[in-house]
Amino acid sequence: MTTNQTQPVRVSIVEDDDRIRNMFIILLEGAPGFRCVSGYSNAEDAITDIPAKKPDIVLMDINLPGKNGIECMKAIREADPQILVVMLTVYEDNERIFESLAAGASGYLLKSTSPSVILESIHDVIDGGAPMSAQIARKVVHSFHTIQKDKHQNDLGSLTSREHEILTLLASGYMYKEIAGKLFIAKDTVKSHIRNIYEKLQVRTRTEAVIKYLDNN
Amino acid sequence: MTTNQTQPVRVSIVEDDDRIRNMFIILLEGAPGFRCVSGYSNAEDAITDIPAKKPDIVLMDINLPGKNGIECMKAIREADPQILVVMLTVYEDNERIFESLAAGASGYLLKSTSPSVILESIHDVIDGGAPMSAQIARKVVHSFHTIQKDKHQNDLGSLTSREHEILTLLASGYMYKEIAGKLFIAKDTVKSHIRNIYEKLQVRTRTEAVIKYLDNN
DNA sequence: CTGATAATCGCCCGTTAGGGTGATTTTTTT
DNA sequence: AAAAAAATCACCCTAACGGGCGATTATCAG
Numbered sequence: 359m360t361t362n363q364t365q366p367v368r369v370s371i372v373e374d375d376d377r378i379r380n381m382f383i384i385l386l387e388g389a390p391g392f393r394c395v396s397g398y399s400n401a402e403d404a405i406t407d408i409p410a411k412k413p414d415i416v417l418m419d420i421n422l423p424g425k426n427g428i429e430c431m432k433a434i435r436e437a438d439p440q441i442l443v444v445m446l447t448v449y450e451d452n453e454r455i456f457e458s459l460a461a462g463a464s465g466y467l468l469k470s471t472s473p474s475v476i477l478e479s480i481h482d483v484i485d486g487g488a489p490m491s492a493q494i495a496r497k498v499v500h501s502f503h504t505i506q507k508d509k510h511q512n513d514l515g516s517l518t519s520r521e522h523e524i525l526t527l528l529a530s531g532y533m534y535k536e537i538a539g540k541l542f543i544a545k546d547t548v549k550s551h552i553r554n555i556y557e558k559l560q561v562r563t564r565t566e567a568v569i570k571y572l573d574n575n
Numbered sequence: 576m577t578t579n580q581t582q583p584v585r586v587s588i589v590e591d592d593d594r595i596r597n598m599f600i601i602l603l604e605g606a607p608g609f610r611c612v613s614g615y616s617n618a619e620d621a622i623t624d625i626p627a628k629k630p631d632i633v634l635m636d637i638n639l640p641g642k643n644g645i646e647c648m649k650a651i652r653e654a655d656p657q658i659l660v661v662m663l664t665v666y667e668d669n670e671r672i673f674e675s676l677a678a679g680a681s682g683y684l685l686k687s688t689s690p691s692v693i694l695e696s697i698h699d700v701i702d703g704g705a706p707m708s709a710q711i712a713r714k715v716v717h718s719f720h721t722i723q724k725d726k727h728q729n730d731l732g733s734l735t736s737r738e739h740e741i742l743t744l745l746a747s748g749y750m751y752k753e754i755a756g757k758l759f760i761a762k763d764t765v766k767s768h769i770r771n772i773y774e775k776l777q778v779r780t781r782t783e784a785v786i787k788y789l790d791n792n
Numbered sequence: 793c794t795g796a797t798a799a800t801c802g803c804c805c806g807t808t809a810g811g812g813t814g815a816t817t818t819t820t821t822t
Numbered sequence: 823a824a825a826a827a828a829a830t831c832a833c834c835c836t837a838a839c840g841g842g843c844g845a846t847t848a849t850c851a852g
Binding site: 738762764766767768 | 798803
């Protein structure tokens with residue numbers, strides 16, 4: 359717990375079960391250093407109101423009726439990426455683990471977790487941690503590795519739009535000067551972009567870049 | 576009819592129907608400038624005997640019992656490619672038109688064709704023509720166009736095995752010297768092959784060649 | 793036997809590509 | 823406002839590429 363305690367941690371909660379939601383609110387309000395700024399029983403209210411409340415962290419039920427918690431989190435973090443979200447679930451839903459974290463969740467807590475651990479976990483998240491059970495952690499790491507593998511085969515996603523534009527022309531057989539002419543920029547600029555493309559794709563020649571481009575298309 | 580008539584045209588016929596076969600034999604023997612050197616009621620006899628008889632032209636029933644006429648023609652022309660073959664059929668069998676001509680047939684006649692036209696057609700074949708009905712001709716041209724289209728999209732077929740080998744390495748991103756090392760040949764030889772590949776594929780750069788290669792794969 | 797094709801290698805020469813290095817400007821993010 | 827990322831341009835230099843032109847050998851079909 360290295361959190362600066364001069365200001366309480368502002369928490370919002372999105373949970374459709376009134377009993378559970380109120381339990382969390384009472385827990386947070388009764389704990390020193392925590393402030394529960396709002397609670398919602400559905401995704402829509404949360405999405406419209408949370409950006410204005412500016413909580414530090416949101417506890418989000420993953421199984422909301424109607425729009426699910428992952429979609430809700432996406433909407434909130436799109437409006438304000440600084441708001442951290444920890445997903446709540448009653449059981450270890452393997453399939454949504456990666457989906458949530460990939461979509462921007464900072465952690466993952468079982469609702470049955472003891473109050474003290476919940477408070478501790480919130481502090482962990484504020485400090486940059488990512489609370490989750492050991493079993494879930496292993497699965498996440500596994501998923502992450504798989505994703506990393508995919509990402510490496512499909513590196514085109516890391517290219518900027520300009521780079522992608524140039525790579526497309528490169529993969530059409532155009533020379534530097536022709537690309538420069540088409541885009542109304544200098545030949546050296548094209549070269550510069552291509553250098554960056556090569557580094558991102560981990561290749562050394564135009565042919566290797568074209569191969570990667572055509573394969574992932 | 577521009578054929579040199581000093582020597583009669585030597586004809587063999589392969590047709591399982593005795594009545595039809597004899598009709599053709601009588602027609603040919605009774606016509607000046609023609610000589611029927613042999614007749615067969617099955618493919619096997621024709622294949623073993625025709626090369627020795629050395630006819631100028633073979634009239635081949637497309638629907639032979641057992642081994643069909645197309646296979647029979649292939650075997651005969653493999654033994655002696657100078658022997659011309661005209662397929663005989665009772666009806667316009669669309670599907671076998673291209674197959675026969677692609678396999679080396681010089682023409683295509685309906686059995687119901689009048690004797691004078693048959694004799695004329697044989698002379699046409701000897702003179703380098705390709706007798707067939709107008710309807711069949713149109714279908715053949717159509718098939719041919721389709722094939723040509725495929726060939727042009729798939730230009731890789733015109734490459735020699737060595738060229739294909741080199742193009743594969745080229746499309747894997749290897750440089751000339753690396754390809755040379757892998758194939759134990761000189762860098763200039765690789766360059767020479769690649770020059771030929773470029774001409775066959777109608778491209779000017781390695782990238783364009785790679786694009787064509789990857790697309791047709 | 794002769795011609796055609798395939799595979800091999802060499803040399804000259806100009807163009808293109810790619811690495812190194814550095815810089816300016818604009819846009820985005822923090 | 824400050825920092826980071828994206829886009830822009832420039833210069834030097836070596837290696838790779840591609841065209842032109844020619845040549846030898848082996849094989850195979852006519």
